[in-house]
Amino acid sequence: MVQTDNLTFHYKKAEHTFRFPNIALKEQEHLLILGKSGIGKTTLLHLLAGLLKPASGALVIDEVAINSLSHSELDKFRGQNIGLVFQKSHAVRSLNVLDNLKARLFFSKKSINHTIIDSLLEQLDLTETKKKQINELSEGQLQRLGIAMAVVHNPQVILADEPTSNLDDENCMAVLQLLQQQAGKNRANLIVITHDIRIKSAFKNVITL
Ligand SMILES: Nc1ncnc2c1ncn2[C@@H]1O[C@H](COP(=O)(O)OP(=O)(O)OP(=O)(O)O)[C@@H](O)[C@H]1O
Structure with a gap:
């Protein structure tokens, strides 16, 4: 469950205040947030991930009021409950x-289960890369x-920043399907x-900033 209420934000020294539309997602619901370059999409994603603090307004994830958490509580909450998919690899x-x-699980304070890791690698067609270096x-x-790193710790919320914009049509749809499958499997937003x-067209819920 993800709910925001009148979230606003401004960067230090910047004059512009971002005012974001409210989000109300029930368990397992998916949402697409569209908007042109510079409108504040990544800013909103970082607010939802608790990486930025709003100037005002409320963010509630699974009945936890994110604004009221201390720095360390927020780090722990994010590590355990949020999965972030970045445009560029953070491996x-x-x-x-x-x-x-394994490092992702360690930082989430979740136990390492090789059967779960192997199954995830298989679903994402990565089995043969298991022992490969990133380069x-x-x-x-x-x-x-x-995607695997964003979902391996079974997060409640998966946030993806421009996961398809650099891809051709075929890979765009394939990545989207993988994200939706993994969210469905985890019963995650x-x-x-x-x-x-x-x-x-792949989303029922769409907000345009
Ligand atoms: N750290 C920062 N300090 C000041 N302004 C910033 C900072 N980060 C982003 N901005 C500004 O905030 C605005 C929104 O940025 P943001 O990255 O959220 O947009 P976006 O919609 O994700 O854009 P894009 O699609 O191009 O990635 C931009 O005008 C950007 O220059």
Whole structure:
């Protein structure tokens, strides 16, 4: 469950105040947030992930009022409940694929279950990359690893920042399907933020900033 109420934000020294439309997602619902470049999509995603603090307004995820958490409580909450899919890989280059996933679980304080990791690698067609270094992966494999790292700890909310904008039509739909499948499997909310209108029809809930 993700709910926002009159979220606003301004960057230090900037004059502009962002005012975001309210979000009300029940368990397992998905949402697409569209908007042109510079409108504040990534800013909103970072607010939803608790990486930025709103100037005013409320954010509630699974009945936890995110604004009222201390820094350390917020870090712990994010680590356990949020999965972030970035446009560019955030995998640690000195670790192989398996160790990146294990590190993600370690930082989420979740136990390492090899059966779950193997099954996730298989679903994302990454089994043969398990022991590979990050610089040995193709762009598509890197992108799928980004999804694996975002969902391996079974988060309640998956937030994806422009996951498809650099992809051709075929891969765009494939990545979207993987995100939706993983969200469905985890019974998680999925929020995708993008200017890529190709994926609009794949969502029932759409907000345009
Ligand atoms: N750290 C910052 N300090 C000041 N202004 C910032 C900062 N980060 C972003 N901005 C400004 O806030 C506005 C919104 O940025 P944001 O990255 O959220 O937009 P976006 O919609 O995600 O854009 P894009 O689609 O191009 O990635 C932009 O005008 C940007 O220059």
